[in-house]
Amino acid sequence: MSEMKKIKNLKEFSTSADRFEGANLLCPGCAHSIIVREVLNATNDDLVLAASTGCLEVCTAVYPYTSWDASWIHIGFENGSTAVAGAEAMYKALKTKGRLKQPDRNPKFVAFGGDGASYDIGFQWISGCMERNHDMMYVVLDNEVYANTGGQRSSSTPIGSSATTTPAGSISYGETRNKKDMMGIMAAHNIPYAAQVAPNKWKDMVKKIQKGFATEGAVFINAVSPCTTEWKFDPKDTMHLTDLATDSLVFPLYEVIDGHELNITYRPKEKDIVPVEEYLAAQGRFKHLFKDQYKYLIKEWQERVDANWAYLNRREEARV
Amino acid sequence: MANTGWDEFEIGAMLRTFEGEAGDIAATLQEDRKYTENSSFSASVADWRIEKPIFAKDYCIDCQFCWIYCPDISIISRDKKMIGIDMDHCKGCGICVEVCPTNPKSLLMFPELADEETEIAQWPAKEKKEK
């Protein structure tokens, strides 16, 4: 086992030497990059990385440039998880056979994918990797939309969001289905560790990533990634939007250990909880919900968030 | 590399980040690394910016919020101190200004052509808390 990197506070964290580079092509204010940095900087160990097709991939490896300082592979839209699983299998084989070039290293295997690549097209591949319990981490950069292809709905797109394939219109409020509970599904694989994270709560996030790295076996991370382009907010407000997501409890932060032990890791004080309406109002994708005929949806949103929070609390309490 | 012919690059469209051996890269700061021309570190997105951040060091408390929330690895922090902005990689998103907690802020956005010294000389005063 390698030693866990000591990150007491932000000052100490800021001494990290980033292994992800600038002059990538991600939009100004993109949260993907912030998430990637927090993941990579959580360890000093060597990394073997993969990305499924999506914003992160097309913006960080456009020939003749790469933004990656560790080995990285992209195959297709659906198989970032399996690419890393294959590399991890090779690592094990070469370790057994004594053929590793640097046998003293302790590499971490990490795959990134957007919600399209993870909730939809790559769902089966991720499920396979989790079920087989590869020693790897899968990180979803969850911006609730196919952002790379211009804003189509995914199964992570929440009700009422106007996406290009579920556009709001005179007789439509946009997406009609609720967001898929990916955390629940992944935890149901009884993997050793699953966690929902947000980059604004960096300490919570880094702690979970480190926990994931220290875990032997498959780790699933769902990271909220506010998308300035598709959620329609000013690039400077990315962290504000992330705060609204976590503090409204639309995006609760919790972990599930071994498929059953659920811990809520961020519990805003009652007075600090932001109404869901405020979260929705900050984004252009929900603008139409503030018309009189759709206001009931905002109320329903709040009820859903409250119910989910109550459910998570009950799960935590039950310790099952 | 712009005019490279089909026979002039490595097979498999493979790219290398570093010249020679990387060493302990997680313990090597950017200025001490041997990047190849293929690392995007060697490239610039400065022309994306319409506005740019200017850093007024006097007000900075080195909280490192700008460092952790910068999407473009453009806040240069060394020895736990914020020492400047990487203007080749900053896209001008303005997140650093938003998350800066000091009063007045130690980072503010200005038009791309603004003069740093002039702006720092006329930096806004501490804002009085309302209410």
Place this chain on the structure above:
Amino acid sequence: MAFDKMELRDIEVWDGNFAAAQALRQCQVDVVSAYPITPSTPIVEGYAKFKSDNYVEGEFVMVESEHAAMSGCIGAAAAGGRVATATSSQGLALMAETLYQASGMRLPIVLNIVNRALAAPLNVNGDHSDMYMVRDSGWIQFDAFSPQEAYDLNFVAFKVSEDHEVRTPAIVNQDGFMTSHTAQGVHTIDDDTAFNFVGEYKPMNDMLDFEHPVTHGVQTEEDWHFEHKARQHNDMMTIVPGKIDAAFEEFAKLTGRKYNQVEQYDMDDADIAVVCMGTSVETAREVAKEMREKGIKAGVIGLRVFRPFPFASIANALKDVKAVAALDRSAPGGTPGALFNEIAGSLFNSDTKMLLSGYIYGLGGRDLTKKHLVDLYTELQANADAGKVLTQQQQFIGVRGPKLAYL
């Protein structure tokens, strides 16, 4: 922990699948990432059993689809080690996307395809629809006509594919059931000799070399893509054929079994010839001999290497032949068969004025009988005698109902 070696008899009775599995064992493949599909399943089952019995030390990853199987192979190959898998038909179709990615990234992987028809209608038996489907995927394609060849060609495939000047994945085809499930005598190579022929895997651009981080699978748009694809094609055209010949040569020295990109049987003085692949080659050889007893100078060409297509060797082998039949075991879907087209292309600008006709046969595992071939050779001889093709250029043989002929 060391693995155990296996004592083999000089001749073992193996079917094509087990022969391929034994080759994977002897090559000491590091990672097999696989998904079962009839008729190829026993190959990876064989590897799994070898692992359970400590005859191999590699990792066997049984994934959840063929697409994931090849995805895992790509990740493993990029990580830097010897990689193989097997599939058939629908599995190959699901895998197809990743085949282009493996070859584009120049990753050596050996894929055993046990040829089987593509649905619909669903069919588990042998034809070459799957082989043809991925013919432009940038993989080297070998074709085995028997279990012996399925065994031998796996060694050659690893050797060529992993060569640093080649670094291109390779397919070893064998006919579903006809080869894969038909036990025959196979001349074996002992474990050490077999492994020494392919050699220790030599990593290149390996992700697990932490001193040299590498980015695989970049995006190239209109300003770069063409150059990269051109390089890939160039290496297939100019480097791979020589490497295959060299590997065949070395293998012959080792075993006495000499392979050629274009296998020629009774071709020295042939007036008429059949060009085909897979188990049909053996049937055709038998019939050609019988035709010769009747005074008809019949020959057979078996295509050992389908990609890169041995354009010049085929043209050379056919230069003195009067009439030739291209036998395609795949539904052509509105065009002449692939072999017909390739052969026509290889001869069109040559001085050879031979007569070419195409036959579609054996779909979904339908037998190609000796009677079919006798009739076919008879037609070819008639064409040769008349100096023109007397039939239509594309005919279906062995199918019930009114005669099907086109073009």
